[in-house]
Every structure is written in C-alpha cells, then in structure tokens.
Amino acid sequence: MSTxxxxxxxxxxxxDLRLMIEEWISHIPKENRAASDLVKARLRLCMDCSHxxxxxxxxxxxxxxYRAAHRYQxxxxxxxxxxxx
Ligand code: SF4
Numbered sequence: 676m677s678t679x680x681x682x683x684x685x686x687x688x689x690x691d692l693r694l695m696i697e698e699w700i701s702h703i704p705k706e707n708r709a710a711s712d713l714v715k716a717r718l719r720l721c722m723d724c725s726h727x728x729x730x731x732x733x734x735x736x737x738x739x740x741y742r743a744a745h746r747y748q749x750x751x752x753x754x755x756x757x758x759x760x
Contacts, residue, residue: 678728678729679728679729679730680725680727680728681721681722681723681724681725681727681728682722682727682728682729682730683718683721683722683727683730683739683740684696684729684730684738684740685730685740686730687729687730689730692730692738696738696740696741699741700740700741700744703744703745706746707745707746707747708744708745708746709743709744709745709746709748709760710746710760713743713746713760714740714743714744716757717739717743717750717757718739718740718743720750720756720757721739721743721750721756721757724752724756726752727739732750732751734751734752735751743757746759746760747759747760
C-alpha cells in the first residue's frame with residue numbers, strides 16, 4: 676500500500692478497511708459514541724496533522740475514524756489537538 680499522508684481510510688479506496696471500521700464503530704455502545712458533528716470536527720483536525728498517515732495516527736496506532744468516534748477518547752498528541760467530550 677502506498678503511503679497517503681493526512682488521508683482518512685474513507686478517502687483511500689480501501690473498501691475492505693472502510694467497511695471494517697464502520698463495523699467496529701457500529702459496535703461502540705450508543706452512550707459512548709461521539710456525535711457526528713464532533714467526529715467531523717475531530718477528523719478535520721486529524722487531516723491537518725502531520726501524524727496522520729494511511730488513516731492511522733502515528734502516535735497511538737489507531738485508525739482515527741474509529742478513535743474519533745468514541746465520545747471519551749482524545750488526541751494522543753501533547754498538547755492534544757482534540758479533547759474528549
Ligand atoms: S489523533 Fe491527534 S496526533 Fe493523531 S492524527 Fe489525529 S490530530 Fe494527529
């Protein structure tokens with residue numbers, strides 16, 4: 676897989692990974708899921724971050740679309756680029 680800097684999985688023509696992440700997100704309990712506006716705002720910050728590569732945060736190893744979907748997660752950078760809800 677070629678390296679795509681500042682790309683989300685959904686922008687990478689990787690249908691297998693996109694579907695897998697959607698499946699994971701669907702299993703997050705509703706009370707722990709971030710609102711869609713919050714997820715979008717978080718992902719905009721990720722897409723502006725040099726640590727994002729191939730949809731993965733190079734600091735924590737998470738697919739950011741999955742991490743950002745969790746209400747109580749936060750960015751692992753110091754200082755944090757986005758906070759938990
Ligand atoms: S989670 Fe934080 S450090 Fe990781 S890619 Fe997103 S903004 Fe960057």
